[in-house]
Each structure stands twice: as structure tokens, then as C-alpha cells.
Amino acid sequence: MKITSLLAAAAMAATALAMSGTAMAQTGVTTVHSCATKPAPGYAACTALRRTDSAARSFSPAAPSGLSPANLQSAYKLPTAGGSGQTVAIVDAYDDPNAEKDLATYRSTYGLPACTTANGCFKKVNQTGGTSYPTGDTGWSEEISLDIDMVSAVCPSCHILLVEATSPSYANLGTAVNTAVRLGATAVSNSYGGGESSAETSYDSYYNHPGVAITVSSGDSGYGVEYPAASRYVTAVGGTSLRTSSTTRGWTETAWNGAGSGCSAYEAKPSWQHDTSCTRRTVADVSAVADPATGVAVYDTYGESGWLVFGGTSVASPIVAAVYALAGNFSGTSVPASLAYSHTSSLFDVTSGSNGSCGGTYLCTAKTGYDGPTGLGSPNGTGAF
Structure with a gap:
């Protein structure tokens, strides 16, 4: 079968999944967290959600379930070329010994x-830049596969630097971030987190x-x-549900009910944030697809059997990191997160949906303009x- 036929079949299957997202959400979408959900103090957990229902399992390599690179490029109006000379780093914990092999399958399937x-x-x-890798972990390897596949989907010409921390402690993950930057990464994606604590500001220097x-x-x-989404030095990436529609855009987004958001208890408000109901750092800044019911296709064989569908804001973070790399115009900006606040016309404003109870305020409810679950919106180019 020709590559074009494979791509057409994959795109049709992925679009069908996106179109049926609402129905599936009502008829049995089930998920499992790839990592522990309650990390110990000073540690983080990855934020990948793997679909376990039968609708998410693809039995045809030619047409994996889940959103494809073409779907993401269409939804976010992204160029199919660009990113040459840019390196996107992925920071995760533990080793995925099949990372490069699985990445090859993902990329070849989609041409x-x-x-x-x-x-x-x-x-x-590894976290210091060497090649003595940490212990393998099947949960974090799912996160790794998800992250490198999403960078590939959004920025096929970008180089990918995978930095594996020895453990998911903030000290080790932060060391890995420093190594990624030292080795030349222009964007660094971090798909992990944990509850806030009074000690968190001591880790801010890593970011x-x-x-x-x-x-x-x-x-x-x-x-x-x-x-670390609360850190004032990062771009905090929220989550949406992304479905096809008859609009001019061809897609519609609502706030995903699982996305994190709110007012930090400890982090100072950055100068470029001006929302009025939070005197400290507000999460998020921008957003992208994260709902498992409208999830993305990922290929992973370390503990899994191949094609899978993932959601979680673990999807959104590497997508946005890759968009930064495609843009390539942030190197002179002290904190690249600030760029979105002065370029809101280049974002799709997400105006409906909620992720919890906060008295109906923007901190948990999508609205016109800035809100917590989706920030200023998702990429529009x-x-x-």
C-alpha cells in the first residue's frame, strides 16, 4: 500500500474519533494514569492519561485511532514546514529503552x-548529559512516547532531545531541564507536576x-x-476538548474538565499577567487538546503493544513547545510565556466549559478572553x- 493511502486511512480514522468524541464520552471512554497520581513531597507524577476502552485500540497499523499530525496541523492552523535548526527537549523521568525505535514507527506511519x-x-x-541511562519504567515510557510523538506531529523538522532524569524528584527533573538548555534546546516540554507546597519556589531556578x-x-x-506549572518562569499549558465542526475553522474547542487551573498559593504574579481575581500567579497561560475522548495517536512498545490513544495535559505541553519552535521568534524574550498576552489575536479563544467549582469565576470556567482552564486560548498559527 502506498504511503498516501496509509495517510488517508489514518486521517479518516482519526477524524472519525474526533467527530465521535461526545458520544464516546457518554458511552464508555475509560482511562488509566500512566504514573502515580499522588507523588510524595518533592516529587512529581507524569500527566499522561491512556485510553483503555476498546474504541481506542487500533488493530490496523495503517489507520491508528486518535488524532494524527495532519489533524493537529489543521486544528491549529500550523505550517507543515518550519522549525529547521530548532531543538525541542523532552524532560521526563526514568528510561524508555524503545524510544527511538517507537518514534521511527510513528513517523514512518504518518510519512x-x-x-x-x-x-x-x-x-x-541522562540528566547530566551522559549515556548511562536510568532504570526503565513502563509508565514514564508512555509519557516519553507521547511527548516525542507530539513534537514530531507539530514540528517534523525540529530536532528532538530526550533528557531522562534519574527519578521524578524536582531536583532531578530540574537538573534535566538545566542540561536540556545547556545542550542547546530552544524549547523544553515538561509533562509532569505535583501539588503546591511552600518549598516550591526553591525549585524555580531550574525553570x-x-x-x-x-x-x-x-x-x-x-x-x-x-x-511547576505555577512557576512564573514557565508557560503553563491547560487543556481542551477538540472536535471537528462545520465552522470556518473546521474544529471547535471547549475547556476540558480535567485540566488544572487556579490561583497559586505561593508564586508571585508575573508582570505580564493582569487578571483581577488572583494576586499571585494564575494557571494556565495557553492550552491545547488534552481530553482523552478526543485524544491523540501514540506508538509505544515498552510495556504496551503499539498504537494507543492518550489524553491529559501531557499532550498539550509538547504541542505548545513545538509551536514555539515552529515560530522561532522568542529568543529575545525573557519569559516566552509573556508573548501570548500581547498577541491574543493569534490564539483561538475557548469560551465554554469548566473544570470544577470556583463560584463560577474565570479561574475554573472558560469565558471570552482569559480564563484558568484554557488561558488565553489555543494556537491559531x-x-x-
């Missing part, structure tokens, strides 16, 4: 150019890299703030990044 160690596109290191886009998932437990 994306090869991204390998041999051609210089892909590189995997303070002027001119580098540091994206962080906002969490998958609904209304409430997680760290690259102009806000």
Missing part, C-alpha cells in the same frame, strides 16, 4: 521524515532560562494548581509564540 541518532535529529541523554520556552502541563485533576 514524516526520519528522526534518528544516526542522522542527528534525535538524541537521548528560569531567559529566551528559552519552558512549557509545563497544568495537571489532569481539574480545578486546582500544580507545580504561530503568531502568539
Whole structure:
């Protein structure tokens, strides 16, 4: 079968999944967290949600279930070319020994150019930049596969740097972020988090890299703030439900009810945030698809059997990191998160949906303009990044 036929079949299956998202949400979408949901103090958990219902299982490699690269490029009006010379780093804990092999399957299935160690596109290191990798972990490997697949989907020409922390402690994950920047990453995605604590500001220096886009998932437990999304040095990425529609855009988004949001208990408000009901840092800044019912296709074989469908704000963070890389215009900006606040016309404003109870305020309820669950909105091209 020709590649074009494979791509057409994959796109049709993914679009059907997106169109049927509402029905599936009512008729048996089930998920499991890839990582522990209640990490110990000083530790984080990944924010990947794997679909376990039969509708999410693809038995045809030619047509994986879940949103495809073409779907994401269409929904967010992204160029199919760009990102050359940019490196997007993925920071996760533990080792995925099948990462490069699984990435090759994902990219070849969708007709994306090869991204390998041999051609210089892909590189995997430990948290200090070496090649003595940490212990393997099947849960975090799902997160790794999800992250590198989403960067590939949005920015096929970007180089990918996978930095594996020894453990999911903030000290080790933060060391991995520093290594990613030292090795030349222009954007760094972090799909993990944990509850806020008075100690969190002591970790902020790990995420303070002027001119580098540091994206962080906002969490998958609904209304409430997680760290490091709360850090004033990062772009906190919320989550949406993304479905096809008859609108001019061709897609519609609502706030996903699992996305994290709210007012930080400890982090100072950055100068570029001006919402009125939170005197400290407000989460999120921007958003992208995260609802498992409208989830994305991912290929993973370390503990799994191949094609899977994932949701969670773990999807949204690497998507936005890759959009920053496509844009390539943030290196002179101290905190790239600030760019969206002065370029709101280049975002799709998400105006409906809620992620919890907060008295009906914008902190948990989508509305015109800024709100907690979706921030200023989702990418409409690259102009806000």
C-alpha cells in the first residue's frame, strides 16, 4: 500500500474519533494514569492519561485511532514546514529503552521524515548529559512516547532531545531541564507536576532560562494548581476538548474538565499577567487538546503493544513547545510565556466549559478572553509564540 493511502486511512480514522468524541464520552471512554497520581513531597507524577476502552485500540497499523499530525496541523492552523535548526527537549523521568525505535514507527506511519541518532535529529541523554541511562519504567515510557510523538506531529523538522532524569524528584527533573538548555534546546516540554507546597519556589531556578520556552502541563485533576506549572518562569499549558465542526475553522474547542487551573498559593504574579481575581500567579497561560475522548495517536512498545490513544495535559505541553519552535521568534524574550498576552489575536479563544467549582469565576470556567482552564486560548498559527 502506498504511503498516501496509509495517510488517508489514518486521517479518516482519526477524524472519525474526533467527530465521535461526545458520544464516546457518554458511552464508555475509560482511562488509566500512566504514573502515580499522588507523588510524595518533592516529587512529581507524569500527566499522561491512556485510553483503555476498546474504541481506542487500533488493530490496523495503517489507520491508528486518535488524532494524527495532519489533524493537529489543521486544528491549529500550523505550517507543515518550519522549525529547521530548532531543538525541542523532552524532560521526563526514568528510561524508555524503545524510544527511538517507537518514534521511527510513528513517523514512518504518518510519512514524516526520519528522526534518528544516526542522522542527528534525535538524541537521548541522562540528566547530566551522559549515556548511562536510568532504570526503565513502563509508565514514564508512555509519557516519553507521547511527548516525542507530539513534537514530531507539530514540528517534523525540529530536532528532538530526550533528557531522562534519574527519578521524578524536582531536583532531578530540574537538573534535566538545566542540561536540556545547556545542550542547546530552544524549547523544553515538561509533562509532569505535583501539588503546591511552600518549598516550591526553591525549585524555580531550574525553570528560569531567559529566551528559552519552558512549557509545563497544568495537571489532569481539574480545578486546582500544580507545580511547576505555577512557576512564573514557565508557560503553563491547560487543556481542551477538540472536535471537528462545520465552522470556518473546521474544529471547535471547549475547556476540558480535567485540566488544572487556579490561583497559586505561593508564586508571585508575573508582570505580564493582569487578571483581577488572583494576586499571585494564575494557571494556565495557553492550552491545547488534552481530553482523552478526543485524544491523540501514540506508538509505544515498552510495556504496551503499539498504537494507543492518550489524553491529559501531557499532550498539550509538547504541542505548545513545538509551536514555539515552529515560530522561532522568542529568543529575545525573557519569559516566552509573556508573548501570548500581547498577541491574543493569534490564539483561538475557548469560551465554554469548566473544570470544577470556583463560584463560577474565570479561574475554573472558560469565558471570552482569559480564563484558568484554557488561558488565553489555543494556537491559531504561530503568531502568539
